[in-house]
Amino acid sequence: xxxxxxxxxxxxxxxxxxxxxxxxxxxxxxxxxxxxxxxxxxxxxxxxxxxxxxxxxxxxxxxxxxxxxxxxxxxxxxxxxxxxxxxxxxxxxxxxxxxxxxxxxxxxxxxxxxxxxxxxxxxxxxxxxxxxxxxxxxxxxxxxxxxxxxxxxxxxxxxxxxxxxxxxxxxxxxxxxxxxxxxxxxxxxxxxxxxxxxxxxxxxxxxxxxxxxxxxxxxxxxxxxxxxxxxxxxxxxxxxxxxxxxxxxxxxxxxxxxxxxxxxxxxxxxxxxxxxxxxxxxxxxxxxxxxxxxxxxxxxxxxxxxxxxxxxxxxxxxxxxxxxxxxxxxxxxxxxxxxxxxxxxxxxxxxxxxxxxxxxxxxxxxxxxxxxx
Numbered sequence: 001x002x003x004x005x006x007x008x009x010x011x012x013x014x015x016x017x018x019x020x021x022x023x024x025x026x027x028x029x030x031x032x033x034x035x036x037x038x039x040x041x042x043x044x045x046x047x048x049x050x051x052x053x054x055x056x057x058x059x060x061x062x063x064x065x066x067x068x069x070x071x072x073x074x075x076x077x078x079x080x081x082x083x084x085x086x087x088x089x090x091x092x093x094x095x096x097x098x099x100x101x102x103x104x105x106x107x108x109x110x111x112x113x114x115x116x117x118x119x120x121x122x123x124x125x126x127x128x129x130x131x132x133x134x135x136x137x138x139x140x141x142x143x144x145x146x147x148x149x150x151x152x153x154x155x156x157x158x159x160x161x162x163x164x165x166x167x168x169x170x171x172x173x174x175x176x177x178x179x180x181x182x183x184x185x186x187x188x189x190x191x192x193x194x195x196x197x198x199x200x201x202x203x204x205x206x207x208x209x210x211x212x213x214x215x216x217x218x219x220x221x222x223x224x225x226x227x228x229x230x231x232x233x234x235x236x237x238x239x240x241x242x243x244x245x246x247x248x249x250x251x252x253x254x255x256x257x258x259x260x261x262x263x264x265x266x267x268x269x270x271x272x273x274x275x276x277x278x279x280x281x282x283x284x285x286x287x288x289x290x291x292x293x294x295x296x297x298x299x300x301x302x303x304x305x306x307x308x309x310x311x312x313x314x315x316x317x318x319x320x321x322x323x324x325x326x327x328x329x330x331x332x333x334x335x336x337x338x339x340x341x342x343x344x345x346x347x348x349x350x351x352x353x354x355x356x357x358x359x360x361x362x363x364x365x366x367x368x369x370x371x372x373x
Contacts, residue, residue, distance in 0.1 A: 018074020054084030117254035123234030170227035180268035
């Protein structure tokens, strides 16, 4: 049994939210930053080089996502961690995977189901977050409300601002890592800044602008959806972004599934074609397992614990004999009900029977401290 996932709440300007988050989670942020500096060293990037890349990321973030950058600056201040190291941490995907063609971007299987296909009539997003098992202790939930009244609830790693999550406008984001031959370490808005910029958007169109209209150094897949007001049905769209190009996947019969390879017609050359990956069956298998008829959350959760292709299955399991850098397992499973503004989250792999805990945005802690969820 894993301990409760910490929840940190903050209210105010982006900088004030960042300072609150940084000060409350200072120990975890410092430890996670040191941890990633070690991971960067393993791929040939020393501390000074990491700070140099971090400075480039900071400059790009301030130019293209200034409110996210203000929050990250506040995180560094509150945690008393070097600001360039914080930006290097948020560019961990660029630094560990870009310009490293032998690395497999094998993270996550994601699902979107429109209200026309759900038993509840609600728009649902879901995913497994697959990552190195040693990163589990650094995971947390971040709940922020800015000075404009916009609220975001996101799963993230200490020192970062978002992975999967949702906001009070009913907009949600799930994420999959991608890899292309155009990826590089030194260019553009970093992967995790881009995720937060999408979640900060007040509506789906603004989220698409936040993703498409900025320079990028790494490829990333964002499965986004929004529950619209009243009787208007919700919408979902999958956005594959690579440096210099963007592709889209739309719902088919009310469903989108995605893993870690490109499925749209964008021009990027997928690096997974050269090394192979379970991604090539996970997305299609998830769609097939969802089946016909109306889909409830129990069916989605069953897909997230599927063992087809074990251990590199949708419910991914650690392979202790793998090289240290290649170990991966499903750390968490999430279901986002965008109409209810609810996140349901469980420690993974969920095949072990972990219970989902439900956080509704109108009920979660807003005091500004760490709380068990």
